[in-house]
Every structure is written in C-alpha cells, then in structure tokens.
Amino acid sequence: MAEFQELIKSFDRIRDYMRQFFLYGFKVRGEYGEKSGRTYDNERRRIENYLSGYIHSDYTSKGKQISIRMDSKQILSNPLYAAWKSKSFTDRDLLLHFFLLDLLSDGSPRTVPELCDDISLRYGKILDAQIIRLKCREYESLGILRSEKRGKSLSYQLAEPLNLEKDTQLWNVIQNAVKFSSETAPFGVVGSTILDREFLSNDLFCWKHYFCVHTLEDEVLLTILSAMREHRFLSFENRSSRSGKSVQLTGLPLQIFVSAQTGRRYLCVYFPPKRRFNCLRLDCIFHPRALEICPEYELHRENLRRNLPYCWGVSFGGRSRMETLCMTLYIDEASEGHIINRLRREGRGGEVQQVRENVWLYMGTFFDTNEMLPWIKSFTGRILDLQCSNQAVLDKVTADLKAMYQMYGEEEKDERKENNG
C-alpha cells in the first residue's frame, strides 16, 4: 500500500473535496459518490492536515461527518490558501532550489556546466546537467532567474530585485497593502505568497462578509483571464452542480461577475450561435482552454457594457427582454430612515420616490425580475403593494408570502413543538 503523502500533484484533486467539506460538511464517507473510499480517506486526511484547527468531526448514524467550520469575522487570512501551498515535488527540486539561490546570491552569472561543477564541489551532489538546465529554464519562466548569452551558451543569475524593495519605508507600506489585498483582491493567494516570502501575516485587518471558498477557482480564473486579455474564444467543461452532468462549451469570455453578498463568481460568456450572453458559475467550470482570437471581441464587449444596467444579477432574461417591478413600502420616516437608505444603496439603479408620508415606491426595470425575489422578501413586514410586468414573478412572491404566513403566523404551536422536540 502506498504511503500517505500530504502533498499533491494536481490541484483538481483537492478542489472538489475541500469545497464540499467547507460548504456542506454534512456528507459522510459513502456519499462522496464517484470516488473510492480510499480516495476519500486520503483527501480527508490531507484536508485535516492543511486546516487543522478548523476541522470538526461529528458522528451520525451514517458514519463520521467531517466539516470545515469557521466564522469569517474571526479569521485574519484565508485558511484555504493552504491548498495552494501543497504541491508535491521531487527531492532534487528542493535541493536545486536552495543550491541555486545559494550559489547565485554572489551575483556572478553561471552557465549550466559551471553550476553543475559548483554544486558538486560545494555540496557534494552530482546532478545531471540536463536537469539543472531544465530547472534554470523553469525558474527563468517564473521570473526568479534571468539569462544572458555568453559566447555560445546561456548564463544564469538571480533576477534583479525591484528598487522599491530597497526603500524600506515604501516596502513596509506595500507589505501592509498586501496584507489587505491578499484577502480582498482577486488572486489573493498571490499576496499570501508575498507575505510568506517576508515571514509576515496579516495583523492589521479583519473581515466581515468574507467568503473563503472561492479561492479554489483561481487557477480556472487565471486561464479565463488570459483568454480575455488576448480576446480569445474559450472551450471548457461545464458541470452542473445539481445533476453532476457535464457539457463541453465554447464561447467568448467577456467579464467575471462577482457577488459581494455570497462571494460567488460567474463567467459571462457570449455564445455566437445563440447570439446570447450567459453567466456560468466559476465553480462549475473545469479544464478551460483558450482557442483562436475573435476579431470582434471589442464589439461584443461593448454590447455587454450596454446591457449591464439591466442586469439585476447574472441573468440576461428570456425572450420578453425588459421587465418592470414596482414595490410600495411602508416606512416610518421618523424612526426608519435607514430603510430608505437601504432602497437607495441596494436598489441597483432603480428609482426611489416618496409617495406620501411614510409610503415609498421603488421602481426598477431589468432583464429578469425573478432575480429580485430574495431582495423583495427581505422587506417582509413592510410591503404594501407589488406590481410586476412578469405575472409569474408576482405569483411566486405572493405564494411565498402566503406560505410564510402559514408557516409562522398560524402554526406557532407546531413550531414550539418542533423546537422542543
């Protein structure tokens, strides 16, 4: 039986498990469907190792249930970044890393044969020149080394540090800004590696409404952004989170839509055959691959820009195009001014008007008013009237309000029973 390894070769292996442990945390061994029990045990042990301190296990009648539990207000940096820092390597990779840093720190460029000799003399290790050459090339592509032609061969030296690193005061400010941005900007894990490089961690900031799990999509996002930068089509596998079924899609990636309220991110794609924009969840996208350049990229991007004011969330609606929703609310102006502020700050461009004393109207026109339902229901207790050009939306919210009344208004006794039982 192979020995357990903490490190992994492919990030995809850990992505799915970590997401499921983090988000749900109620599944037991047998419920991780397609994978074998052994795989589950290994992945579980790895995640327990990466996130010790955040792991909870409960025993249910169905078996041991592992979950990742954390309160985002209590954490200073994203514990899930640990997954990005778990790539496996060979013994030679590690040795060469430190040998190269040590040897090249004197500033003298060296060719591969020279490095080969120096490593053997200095550390007593005989390494194949080809292996050293490959490592030097790899490090050059990462930006750690730079090469220059010396006669017929290439010589390598460490990349020049940025001048701003020499300005201690400025570099300190940058480090503080990195402490913030490593948790708030896209690809925050990169900031975390900059802090690691300095043996620093965030001691200045804390977070509210922080959603850690979405870092797991960053590698996919990197490929998508690279395709966007080069105006290329993208081919990818889209896996339904409900059915688990996969389809292969090709489209033009235009923008990443982000929800600050759930942290969820979506890829907005233009599908030329359907002549439609669509938003697809990043966590459902796998194996993206950039294809050929689209000469009309800017045109489609401009079309998207024109459409954005009518997107409430991520939907571009069905055939009916625009839908209008009007909501009248009772707001006690003397004591509930903050509700009027809510309408203005959360209404995404909809109009807010006073109808008469303590009665306010919100009116918005969007592609898909269906997406507004959760927001409308957040005003439960003060909605006087609702009008919508999409009758189905109106019916749904009316039915929901009735169902809630049945749930809470009429069945207090049942609830008490359930709560106690």
Place this chain on the structure above:
Amino acid sequence: MNAKKTTAETFTLFEEIYGSYFQAVRRILEQSFHTPLTLQDMYRLVRACAFEESASVIVPKLTKGPWSALLKKDGEKTWKSALRIASLKTPLTSLQKSWLKALLNDVRFRLFFTEEQLTHLSEELKEIPALYRQEDFRCFDQYADGDSYEDPAYRTVFRTILQAISSRKPLFTAYSGKKGRHMTMEILPCRLQYSQKDDKFRLLGISVRHGRIGAPMILNLARIEGCHLSRNPVPAGFDWNTPFLSENRPEPVQIRIANERNALERCMLHFANYEKRTVYDPDTDTWLCSLYYDPSDETELLIELLSFGPVIRILGPENFLKQVRERVKRQHELFF
C-alpha cells in the same frame, strides 16, 4: 476552433516554490545559519510554517535523508545550515509582480500610499503586465454607498489609523455619530474591518477614559472627521485582540432547509461566512442547520433568512423567531 498555439506568458498558481514545505525548509536553513538547531527546534519551526504531519517528513529528510546536503551537524544534537548565505528569499516572481501591478488600479490599494509613493510604484512596475484589470470584474450586488476612497480627508484618516494600529498607539478621534452628534474620544485601535458587501472600512477598538479601558467600539471610517496619534501610554495589560473574542455569543439560529428550489446549496453558499453546522434529517428529507452569529449582525441575519422565503423554516431561538413572526404577520396584514 483550434487549440491555442501560444508563446504568451502563462502563470500558474500551483507551484512548489510557493509551497509550505519550501517555506519550512527555508525557515530552518535561515535560522540555523545563525544558531544551530536541535530536532525540537526544527519540529517547532515546521509546525509554524507547514501542515499537521509535515514535520515528520521534513525533519528526517533534512537531518538524515535526501535533503541532508543542506544541513551539517554542528554538535552532537544540533545542526547548522550548510549554505553560504543567511537569507534565502527568492526574487519576486513574475506572477507576484504582475499581481502588484494589477493592484495599482484598485482604489482601496491606493489608499495606503501618498501620491508620491504611487508615482514611484507605477514607474517601478511600468514594464510589468498587470495580472488582471479592474474592468475584468463586475461586482453586481455591492452596496452603492461605499466609502469615498479618493477623498483626501478619508485617505489621511485611513493612513493615520493604520499607523496607530501598526505602532500600537492610542488614537484621538473626532467622530460624527448616527444622528449627526459630534464626539471626541480616545481609542485603542485594534483592527480595521473591511466588508466587500458594504464596501466600507470600520475601526474596531476599545475606548479609553482617563487611562482606563472602556467599552469596545466600532467606528465607521467615513464618519471619522479627524484623528491623530495620542501620546498617552497604553493601559497596562491591554489585550490587542479583545474585539475578536465574542464572549457572549447568542444561541445559534436553527433553520430547517427544504429539499426544493436548490435551497440547500443557495443557503450553504449564502451563509458560508457564518460558522455553521448542518445535519441531514432523512425522516423529513430536509437539512437542519445551526448558524452561529455575532449579536451585532442579528438584524442582517434576520433579513437574509427572510429573503429565502418558505424554503427555509426558522426554528429558533425563541427571541429570534418572535421577530420573524412579527414581520410575517405584519406583512400578511398589509398585503392580503
């Protein structure tokens, strides 16, 4: 369509050089360059940098295994770095520089710097391609009344607070309260809290009066009219982590999630920022979820739960449920 044939620079995030094992080994080599380390020292250093079981792999490999060329025995039970240099910091990678370059267009990142420093940064990074552009992203549900990051007065307040937190100095602040009431106070600034949803910074700290520790305070940065560092000493024994420790956390809110309209997944994602515990109930084909919350977020949690409608049922605690019932009943009276 053909697969891309490209020589363009492609970055990867998943690289061993950023890994915890490399970090732990670097830590050992740098420390042992100055002071020989025992096995226990090494185990301790690895535990601080890497994962739960890493030390049992890394330390034997370094002391008697395939990585032992990096260390040399210094005494009977101690080891020293076999390398010539003390600092093994790698140059910033292209990915790291490219990320920093992208941040230059982030108004929140710019808050940290003076105009002069920003010019210096832009100049230094001008040849580096940005990893992404701000316009690649669209945050569609962020609140519209976020802080004014480009307001010079706000920027000054931000940087003064940051200086106070970094140097652990008390701060005098002039604050405009909710009803426009002006007040001045001395505060021990602990952390700056940021919310992406609100797009706001808040200062978490503890008030000080005549040298005595007072109550925890949360101040909206946008309402701080001015502030400066105080010369008063920090009260003895003050714990700078105080605001994080919620001693009186209320009972968790319990909800039952129906197996319809994808409610489970929506709930789990929506409340992913709360500590929670979820259990499947096979008898009713529903999930029971306990959400632990900060008392100051009670109203916010209440309206978030209401936004899910009848696919979730709030079961308790009683005081929370009472507020739900009131709102739902009032709604019925207004609407039907």
